[in-house]
Amino acid sequence: MTHPPQPGRRERLQAILLRDGPTCAWCRTDLSGRTPATTDHVIPRVKGGPSWSENEVAACRRCNRLRGHTSPTDWLAECERLGWHPDEPRITRVLESLADAITTRGGQRRARTYLDAQLRRLAKR
Structure with missing residues (x-):
């Protein structure tokens, strides 16, 4: 099936930005003014995360730079540690x-196990 x-x-x-509002998902900085928004892959591309809107948040x-390829659950914990x-x-x-x-849609074999693990870790938080 072609999508x-x-x-x-x-x-x-x-x-x-319309879906989630104009704030950074990680630090909640307002992105509607002087701070420009970027797209951040929640499941990093190096872990098989696709460039789909379903895998992206505004940051x-x-x-975005500091997070790098850190997992979403580890980065959430680091953000909290930073206040x-x-x-x-x-x-x-x-x-x-x-x-x-x-x-x-299918596919994304590499991302599936990583995604499942992240969802399990989030459920335990």
Whole structure:
């Protein structure tokens, strides 16, 4: 089954900001003013995470750069350690949405086990 191509990064970012609001998922910085928004892959691409809107959240450049390839659950803990207030429900919702998208679209074999492990870890938090 062929699925329509995903929109470009700019269009995905605009859709993500409409979906989640104009704040960084990790530190909750307002992204509607002077701080530019970036797309951050919740499941890192190096772990098989696709460039789908279901796998992306809006993040400030600082958080996106500092996070690197850190797992979502480890980065949530690091954000809390730094005194930030990450949006854990948003991260959980995005991961669940990605799981549904993978089930529907198929593929993403590398991302599946990593995603399942992250959802289990989030459920234990």
